Amino acid sequence: MYNQELVTIIVPVYNVEQYLPKCLDSIISQIYKNIEIILINDGSTDRSLAICEEYKEKDNRITIFNQKNQGLSSARNVGLDNAKGDFISFIDSDDFVAADFISELYTLLKDTDSDIVQCDYIQVEEDDAVFIPKSSSFRTEEFSAYEYLQRLYSKKIYPRNVVVWNKLYHKNIWDNIRFPLGKLNEDEAVVHYIYDRATKITVSSKILYFYLKRSGSIMNVSPDMEIKRYLHYLETLTQRSDFFELKGYSELKEETLAQKGKLVRRIYKKNKKLDSSLVNYDLLICNYNRLVYDALDENIKLYLKNRYIKLKLKVRLLYIYLKLKYKGNLSHSIE
CATH class of the missing domain: 1.20.1310 (5 helical Cullin repeat like)
Known part of the structure; x- marks a missing residue:
């Protein structure tokens, strides 16, 4: 059993009042307790900020940053700039995670002496009941930075290989790296820099992250x-x-x-x-x-x-x- 080092969870928030409570409930219920939760309200016009404030009243591990709408990249960068943890994780505010999301990734990171660890995810529809296949076993694979960069265009594992949200990182991986402002595909814009800095990246097949596909997502655009x-x-x-x-x-x-x-x-x-x-x-x-x-x-x-x-x-x-x-x-x- 390892001493619990501080983990920073960064959650950008923009007009997600319908989904935010489920996301925040899953975070404050983490088995791993030594976390700081940074919520960045990116100019929401619905009740998202009020919900953030309600949760902050219930949990002193939550810090809220409020800004005019500047986009996902800006919000994540505010989280990175203010993170105090030794490790970093990103969770999108319309998604949610398993109760052992941080504990499993942290243990895997320490056991394998990795710089980045990754779990599997499943996509859920709005109002769907979540079904996780019952399995007591899951596999892990270890990669060097170059080996993982070779997987960037693998259709078999897409989008796991090009998103930032299903992972736990050593904080120093993000030194002097930030998301580009005003750009779409912001994850794709940074992942090759991030992977290249790692000595070892370990991937687990265990499902710990739940990605919500909703009607207002970026996939439904003009x-x-x-x-x-x-x-x-x-x-x-x-x-x-x-x-x-x-x-x-x-x-x-x-x-x-x-x-x-x-x-x-x-x-x-x-x-x-x-x-x-x-x-x-x-x-x-x-x-x-x-x-x-x-x-x-x-x-x-x-x-x-x-x-x-x-x-x-x-x-x-x-x-x-x-x-x-x-x-x-x-x-x-x-x-």
Whole structure:
């Protein structure tokens, strides 16, 4: 049995009055007691702040920070800037965790001398009863930083490998690393930096985190917002590729470029499925075309040389590039 070191749990809060009590109940009921709970109210316009204050009255481990709406990245950064714990965990305010979420991850981290540990999760729908498969056994796997970076694009374990919320971290892993402000896909923007700092990452198959898929989630977005999400993800992949080049990870750089090529193809296919009855249909088409063309114009030669991109996709990317270059409507630029 280890001495319980302080663990900081960071919870960004924005207009989640319907889900917040369940989230906070699961946190204050943790078997592991030595925790500080940082709630960052990001300009909520519903009762979320009032709920935070009610829970603070009941539990002195809770600290509330209140700010104007600046987005998830800003809220998480406030938590990181004010964390006093030796270890860090993130929980989204519409999700909830098992009572042994922290205790299991903390014990695993200490037992394996890891810098980051990860549990499994299940996705739940609103008002669904949670069913956890009965199993007394679960497996753990240990990885070096590079080995885990090689799993970034694994569809088999997605999204476990690209989110920050199902993990426990040594606090020093986050030194001088913060989430980018004003960007979507904020987890993807930092995970490669975080993983690269770890000496060892241990993954458990035990289900300890419950991810709520709700109607107002980022997956249900307008076409304009979807374009912005694609743009930000392309930027993230570019920055990641540059980082891997700086580190000398040539294979990871090539894989990242291939991932970018696949994303460009996916964006183009999405463009073709736009509803022509949309009021701003012509503008959306222009913006999608511009997004795809710029990504191809920058990298088409690299895509054609990339050994992780299949010949069929290379031909398709070249076709799209030439079509947009000579016949595409590119009169608008993306802001």
